[in-house]
Amino acid sequence: MTPEVLATLQAAQAAKRPVALLTRLSDGEQCLWPDKALPGALADAAQAALRDDAAQNVTLDGEAWFVHPHNPPLRMIVVGAVHIAQALVPMSQTVGFAVTVVDPRRAWATADRFPGIALIHEWTDDAMVALAPDSRTAVVTLTHDPKLDDPALDVALKSEAFYIGALGSRRTHAKRIARLAELGHAEAVMGRIHAPVGLNIAAVTAPEIALSILAEVIAARRGAALGAPRAAAPTAAAA
Amino acid sequence: MSDSEDVLATAAGWRAAGETVALATVVETWGSSPRPAGSRLAVSASGKLAGSVSGGCIEGAVADVAKQTMQTGTPQLLDFGISDERAWEVGLACGGKLKVFVEKLS
Structure with a gap:
């Protein structure tokens, strides 16, 4: 996890904004939702994971991604x-x-x-x-x-x-x-x-x-x- | 969930204090695994542990891999399960199966 991803994730948590961390399992490449640049399938999975408050595994172009929701506390x-x-x-x-x-x-x-x-x-x-x-x-x-x-x-x-x-x-x-x-x-x-x-x-x-x-x-x-x-x-x- | 967020905050705190840190996250489970996907274990180079990825069965094995990942910087995807010889070695007594992703906090 890069310092930029960690900082953005923690800032969203501090501001009590829902955020999802997406990780490509083959090489650890990561991105965060919300982000307009995110491919539709990943953005959809991120929103579903946040809605259900449950992590998801999705495959995009043959690559496995882990979608980890971080909702604000109940x-x-x-x-x-x-x-x-x-x-x-x-x-x-x-x-x-x-x-x-x-x-x-x-x-x-x-x-x-x-x-x-x-x-x-x-x-x-x-x-x-x-x-x-x-x-x-x-x-x-x-x-x-x-x-x-x-x-x-x-x-x-x-x-x-x-x-x-x-x-x-x-x-x-x-x-x-x-x-x-x-x-x-x-x-x-x-x-x-x-x-x-x-x-x-x-x-x-x-x-x-x-x-x-x-x-x-x-x-x-x-x-x-x-x-x-x-x-x-x-x-x-x-x- | 809040508990995995606490682990992330703890890991970030260690990192900010100058420690080398790796983060392990449960990404998939089958059967009776005690901790759901998203559960985290943070490991520091000095041997500190926070959080969990199982009921304690595989934390030791994950921490060993975490130390490798700290050195190489290369993430690893680990499989633990009853079909895996290693699961018996590390004692996955619950009979579940799980995948754990281990990454370094760079």
Whole structure:
């Protein structure tokens, strides 16, 4: 890899722009997408790899090329700078999410409690509109306070966020659904909200609950068939 | 994915500090390989390692090739798999097959 390719690739990553690295496997010749000079077949493969977030192998004029997508990190918007958020935020960063915490209550959303994290103190609907969740964004509401959670969920439901989760019991969620319905959300749309939030691992402590939430976010991201039994391991005789 | 980007940043950091560095990238997998295409392992001339291209089965063999590539500057495409005698030597216990591209950071 030449210093020029490395620098361009890193600059795109720093600017959170999607970029694909294409390598000719016979001799290591490399180029990057976007680049107008790229042959159509390689440009198409680069865009497909970025869209699917999966590397591809393509053959052009008898030469094998490896197409390596480098998408900006997935985003997670955490509404509510609460105790569970303090556990969820660093865990999610470890997994690779770019995390933003939204909470207008300045006593909660402090740099002391969330060192180095992007904190937004706007009202939750304004903050969510500005953050503009997309198909690479997860939204988790944790305030447990309808006047903070509901406006955030209202915006999230109108977005393409790949995961929406809301803290609260089944009873709390039933009331929440009734309020969101009054805002005009259809039942099928509200079905996108994971509530009670997180996988059922009988979590008790704040970090355990954070882990259950993060696991559910990843399952949504990867399209896991939750609840499906694992395929039986092959027996020694069969292997 | 973010983990392969971290490896790239680590490798670039070593390079910027004056080290000779090679980068190995999984380009294709078949069967039960633990790391997907795009996974990276960075190797420095002083022996530092970052990232992974398998569950640990072939990292040693890849690092050896990486040291050659650091010297010659010529990229290499490596095949590991159950059909390859070498895979048994290096212990690809998962039963998968994979191709790894090794290049020098010039």
